[in-house]
Amino acid sequence: MYGGGQVFEPSSTNNELLKDEDPKKLAEFEARIARGEKIEPKDWMPKLYRKQLIRMIEQHAHSEIIGSLPEGTWITRAPGFKRKLALMAKVQDEVGHAQLLYGAAETLGKSREQMIEDLITGKSKYSNIFNYPTFTWADSCFISWLVDAGAIVNQLANARGSYGPYCRALDRICAEESFHLKYGHHCVIHLATGTPKQRQMMQEAVNRWWAPMMHFFGPSDKISTHTEILTKWKVKMATNDECRQQFLDMYVPKIWELGLTIPDENLKKNEETGEWEFTEPDWEEFKRVINGDGPCNKERLAVRRTAEERGAWVRRALAAKTKGDKYVAPMA
Ligand code: BYC
Numbered sequence: 001m002y003g004g005g006q007v008f009e010p011s012s013t014n015n016e017l018l019k020d021e022d023p024k025k026l027a028e029f030e031a032r033i034a035r036g037e038k039i040e041p042k043d044w045m046p047k048l049y050r051k052q053l054i055r056m057i058e059q060h061a062h063s064e065i066i067g068s069l070p071e072g073t074w075i076t077r078a079p080g081f082k083r084k085l086a087l088m089a090k091v092q093d094e095v096g097h098a099q100l101l102y103g104a105a106e107t108l109g110k111s112r113e114q115m116i117e118d119l120i121t122g123k124s125k126y127s128n129i130f131n132y133p134t135f136t137w138a139d140s141c142f143i144s145w146l147v148d149a150g151a152i153v154n155q156l157a158n159a160r161g162s163y164g165p166y167c168r169a170l171d172r173i174c175a176e177e178s179f180h181l182k183y184g185h186h187c188v189i190h191l192a193t194g195t196p197k198q199r200q201m202m203q204e205a206v207n208r209w210w211a212p213m214m215h216f217f218g219p220s221d222k223i224s225t226h227t228e229i230l231t232k233w234k235v236k237m238a239t240n241d242e243c244r245q246q247f248l249d250m251y252v253p254k255i256w257e258l259g260l261t262i263p264d265e266n267l268k269k270n271e272e273t274g275e276w277e278f279t280e281p282d283w284e285e286f287k288r289v290i291n292g293d294g295p296c297n298k299e300r301l302a303v304r305r306t307a308e309e310r311g312a313w314v315r316r317a318l319a320a321k322t323k324g325d326k327y328v329a330p331m332a
Contacts, residue, residue: 014229017048033234038164041107049233052226054108056235057166061101062119062126066300067147068094070130074140086183090144093176100172104165120305122292129212131294138191138198138205144184146209146251150216152177153247157238166235185254192258199259206255207263214281215289217244223283248276 018026025044032039039045068091075091078084102112118124129147134140152174159170191202218240221227230236238246249269255262266279288294 014048014052014226017051018046021046021048030233033162037162038167039162040164048229049235050108052230052233053163053166053235054105054110056226056230057101057105057108057169058110058115058118059125059127061098061105061115062124063130064094064098064101066119066126066304067130067143068098069300069303070132070134070296071140071143074134074137077137078140079137083187087140087144090180090183093180097169097173097176100169101166104163104169107165116304116308120301120308122301125290127216128286128289128294129209129216131289131296131300132209132212133296135208136201136205138188138201139208141184141187141191141202142205142209144180145188146184146213146255147216148177148180148184149251150213150243150247152181153250154217154238154243157243158236160237162234189258192260203260206260210263211281211285212289214244214278215286217241217247219283219286220280245276248278252276 026046029039029045029049039049071087071094072091075084075088078087102115105115106112115124119126129143134143155170155174155177159167159174161167161170188202191198193199218224218227221239221241224240227236227239231239248267252262252267252269264279266277269276289297292298
């Protein structure tokens with residue numbers, strides 16, 4: 001199974017883990033969180049908090065390296081030298097984000113090797129959206145603008161959360177993502193205001209990516225498994241529905257402004273409630289994709305598996321000891 005694991009873990013597993021905690025320590029921990037203090041790696045924390053953070057940060061890290069693949073494939077085909085340079089820098093940033101996030105997850109006791117193993121064997125999940133193909137340059141532009149925009153909505157909120165290392169990683173990531181957003185917006189504007197062929201290409205990309213984009217924020221709050229405990233412990237500072245609403249509020253007008261349409265005839269802002277109304281996303285498709293049955297899951301993991309195998313000698317060489325018990329020094 002690829003990008004697998006169980007679909008929605010029953011929250012009873014969460015309750016089981018909480019049952020054995022020392023009530024006094026748990027109350028002190030929750031009081032610290034309520035006061036807005038950051039929890040650091042050596043502080044006491046409930047087993048469930050640790051488990052949830054590892055799950056979420058690890059999935060986030062995997063999403064960054066897998067997410068660099070659909071855009072990475074366009075580096076050599078990007079139109080013009082400037083676009084190639086910018087896209088190459090962006091993709092490199094995304095891989096750097098994975099490094100920061102794996103580092104944050106490691107502070108909770110799971111090794112990077114184990115995380116990579118769980119990714120390439122399909123045990124861990126990563127974002128649904130990177131399991132779709134980038135057929136044209138416009139698909140890559142959609143990711144750079146709107147997927148990054150969605151990521152920023154989520155990350156800006158969670159950077160104010162409770163776990164110090166994750167928040168600090170998110171702060172750095174958001175700073176870089178804001179450049180990606182500008183780059184992506186520029187690419188989309190160029191196509192959307194270009195020749196009829198360019199406009200058509202951009203519109204087709206919006207049509208292809210809209211449904212995965214709605215899924216990107218996670219299942220609706222009514223059916224989300226982890227939101228309740230994660231918001232209580234200030235790991236998630238906005239729910240899935242809140243992030244989706246914020247994204248719609250900020251970006252639908254910008255998409256319309258460019259003369260593009262959105263493939264959802266029910267999409268409109270309810271002026272009374274201030275909420276966006278839209279067609280309920282197809283959660284069955286979402287479940288299939290996050291459990292390994294999307295259009296590109298197998299291909300994405302095969303690429304990572306090959307990279308892991310081909311890079312093994314480098315890791316072995318770096319870890320090898322020379323005479324006198326010194327590690328091999330990097331040559332540059
Ligand atoms: N995709 O209880 P829920 C980027 C799973 S990279 C796949 O609501 P939670 C970029 C969820 O894991 C940035 N799976 O979960 C990179 C759970 O399954 P398990 C990506 C999803 O954790 C390169 C189940 O569904 N951003 O932007 O409370 C180039 C139930 O869901 C998804 C992040 O990773 C999904 N979309 O909330 C360009 C943000 N949604 O684990 C761009 C960090 C849900 O029980 N993550 N599931 O088997 C989060 O903020 C939260 O984990 C989520 C989900 C909001 C995504």
